[in-house]
Amino acid sequence: MSSTLSRIIKWLLFLAVVAGAVLTRPWEYIPPEWHPLEPLAIEHPMTLVTKWKLGRIKDDPQQCLAVLEAAPEGAIDYLALEDYTPVAGCPLTNVVRVSNTGVRFSSTFTITCPLAVAWVMFERQQLQPLAQQHLGSALIQVDHFGSFACRNIYHREGARRSQHATAGAFDVAAFRFENGQQVSVLSHWADDEAPAKSAFLKETHDAACGYFGTVLGPDYNQPHENHFHFDTSGFGFCR
Template sequence: MKTILFRLLKWLLVLGIIAAAVLTRPWERIPPHWHPWQPLAIDHPMTVVSKWKLSRLQEDPQQCLAVLETAPEGAIDYLALDDYTPVAGCPLTNVVRVSRTGVRFSSTFTVTCPLAVAWVMFERQQLQPLAQQHLDSALVRVDHLGSFACRNIYHREGARRSQHATANAFDVAGFRFENGQQISVLTHWDDEDATYKSAFLKDAHDAACGYFGTVLGPDYNQPHENHFHFDGSGFGFCR
């Protein structure tokens, strides 16, 4: 008798919990940037859940383009490209051609759509605030070393393909600001005569680690002494 009563009470408790959940609908109060089933948007804060959603865009080109459509006016000027193979052995899929974002670039470039999403989020949420913090000025231009390059890592024969071979990487060499100042990764990474420029670069590098799967800079190795390498592979390799 006690066993039957215990089971009955257990089931009543379970039903009570389910009823309370249906009535209160707690999932509706989860912020969208923490809700795993709400679509990602450009202005969502970058949380662990946001980064997970960003990684899923690699396999969902249409959803990725939908996320770019959530960008505020002027946040990005891009052209979605059909899949194509510009160089034999290096097919490109889920890519966009970026003309500008909230800043100008030294030239247009082609990157994977998820990397474009990550860049715009990073630029709006981190780079521009850091520019105001360290230089009291808006960031207006980014000088880069390119995105797509059909090659192996470090051009080594027999090595695995670089993320650049799929346009899933973007190399940034310098920044220009509305007040006329410029910052170069090569010149100012450890510049003791312009510590505020060095501080901007260090903070930008660290902040990027929350948005890109892999972030490499001058402290990683000599080939990266003159640029930041941002790519969409991995889930937090930051050096």
């Protein structure tokens, strides 16, 4: 077979493949959570592509707000805020004020829009199922230590700024359930007398690692013995 004929056959095969792709349009059958060109949605299961999209909305405030605006009814009650500087040296950008999500909070708080998206996805896809699995009841309230704090990490002079300085972190201390049960990170993380509560906390911590860039808990260090720290920095630091 001549080299010219061989090249012609290769081109014909290539054109056949292209024509087949155009006619069958296989990209239309890719689930949206796996499709890199589909916008992120609260209801998308967490995949590598979903997590990549979560990272991208950090740099696209309008797209992030669009995700919240399209959230299912009752998923989040929030107010989008203009960029502002509440404390000198700690400007806030791309933030929202959260009143409640599918649960109540011990107080309202301000967090970055991407962190709000990650929280709502985590709450709906992991927290509520884990609540039913381990406590046999719906989660109705989250007690927290806040989000924004203009400070360095561990309040150390000369240290780098904490993620809290940009409202990019959220500290969760306890959970309250519809059947009256309460679960505290401080009291129940390693409570052998309440194995269901301990299991709920540990599985909550592990599940959060798929939604937040950094997750810290009691096993990390003493300052985190009474809360979970969730933030969107990094990519999978889970301790």
